[in-house]
Structure formats: structure tokens, C-alpha cells
């Protein structure tokens with residue numbers, strides 16, 4: 227099987243082109259591909275398939291030619307992957323499957339159609355609007371953190387650190403605890419601290435994330451979107467741009483005057499190869 231490897235701020239993916247939907251990619255195959263010792267190694271798999279050829283995308287085929295079939299590294303399916311969309315779009319353009327139209331490239335996902343705009347090394351995505359819907363808590367080791375549940379198409383729990391705790395003090399080798407009644411399908415947990423103000427953005431925060439199905443990753447685009455939405459709300463800003471620093475680099479989240487939510491950052495392809 228031919229593959230391409232890419233990443234967005236260190237959130238890395240094995241990309242498999244399967245335009246006609248001929249591949250039956252099992253959870254075991256995905257976990258094998260993503261294994262960092264026994265496979266290629268990645269946080270997830272992006273299968274590139276025509277929407278019309280994929281049952282989950284067929285209803286969106288009139289809006290978006292391409293469907294991003296995203297799988298976590300444990301083989302589970304997720305509805306959305308913000309960094310995945312950006313890397314997927316880089317793949318479409320660099321492989322001649324879509325033109326870098328300034329008005330954007332629609333990409334179908336299990337959470338609906340998003341639109342990606344290529345701007346040099348950056349790819350900016352008009353994401354589905356995040357919805358802040360409940361208060362909850364997460365635990366990390368002996369500590370409990372209050373948080374906000376955010377639906378970005380996939381589930382998130384955004385927790386601010388308290389009592390001067392640093393992000394580096396958290397042990398995220400172990401999955402954080404969360405309310406399984408509220409998050410019956412699991413949740414991605416983000417831990418956030420404020421960062422020094424920047425001249426170019428309204429707000430600046432730092433975060434780490436423990437992803438459902440993948441463990442701690444260097445970056446999570448939908449997680450950054452959730453964090454940005456909570457940061458703007460907490461600052462009393464209806465619109466604005468938030469710089470979100472993750473271990474793998476910086477993403478920006480913007481809520482604009484037209485009530486659109488944007489996620490921006492770099493997306494690169496780094497290698498191609500064949501599985502044996």
C-alpha cells in the first residue's frame with residue numbers, strides 16, 4: 227500500500243489515497259500503521275476518498291468532492307480532526323486532486339463540510355462553530371480541574387490550570403479522568419494556561435492535550451478551536467483571534483464578524499513510501 231506521511235504542528239498522519247473507496251481499512255490495520263515501533267508511526271490515518279464513494283460522505287458529495295476518513299491511532303473513528311483537514315488539503319493540492327482556489331476547498335467529514343484555504347505554508351480552515359454546552363471536570367493524577375464541555379463536531383473538555391500549576395507538571399502518560407455519563411463516547415481533554423500577550427493577536431494561551439483514541443499528541447486543531455472559543459468567551463470578546471501554543475507549534479483561532487470560526491497553521495507532507 228502506498229502512503230504519504232504528513233503533519234500539522236506535529237500532529238502526524240499516515241495518508242492513504244483510496245479515491246474510489248476500494249479499501250476496507252480495519253481498526254487493526256490502522257493501529258498497525260500508526261504504531262511507532264511496529265508500524266510507520268502516527269497519531270492517526272487520513273484516508274482520501276471521493277465523497278460519492280464513501281457511505282459516510284455520499285450525502286455531502288454535492289458540496290465536497292473529497293471526504294476525509296479520519297481514524298485515531300487506536301483504530302477508532304472520530305468525527306473531526308482540525309489538523310487532519312489541513313494536512314488532507316495539503317495532500318489534495320500537492321497531488322493534483324484539487325486546485326488551491328482562493329475561495330477555498332470544501333472537505334467533507336463526519337461532522338459536515340469544512341472549507342480549507344491554502345495560504346503558502348499555512349492552511350486556514352473555516353470550521354464548524356464550536357458549541358460550549360456544559361460544565362464538567364477532568365482529573366490528572368490526584369488533581370481535579372473544572373472545565374467546559376465543547377462540541378466541535380467531536381467532543382472536547384477544556385480545563386484551565388489553577389493554583390499556579392504549570393502545564394509541564396501534568397503527567398499525561400495516563401489518560402485523564404472525566405465524566406463518562408456526559409461523554410459517553412469519550413472526550414479529548416485540553417489543559418490551558420494564559421501566556422504573555424502578543425502584539426498580533428487578542429489573546430494568547432498555551433495548552434496540552436490528551437486525545438481520545440491517540441493519547442497525548444503534540445497538537446490538536448479541534449482542541450485548539452475549543453480552547454480558543456472558551457478563551458474568547460472568558461475574556462468577554464464576541465470576536466477576535468487567539469494564538470494557541472501547543473508542544474508542536476502555534477495555531478490561531480479566529481472568530482470573525484461574519485460569525486465564522488477559523489483554524490490556521492502550517493501543514494506539511496514529509497515522506498512517501500510503500501508498506502510491505
Ligand SMILES: N[C@@H](CCC[C@H](N)C(=O)O)C(=O)O
Pocket residue numbers: 237298303304305306307308309310380381414437438439440443445446447448449
Ligand atoms: N488531532 C485532531 C483530533 C483527532 C480526533 C480526536 N482524537 C477525537 O477522537 O475526537 C485535531 O487536530 O482536531
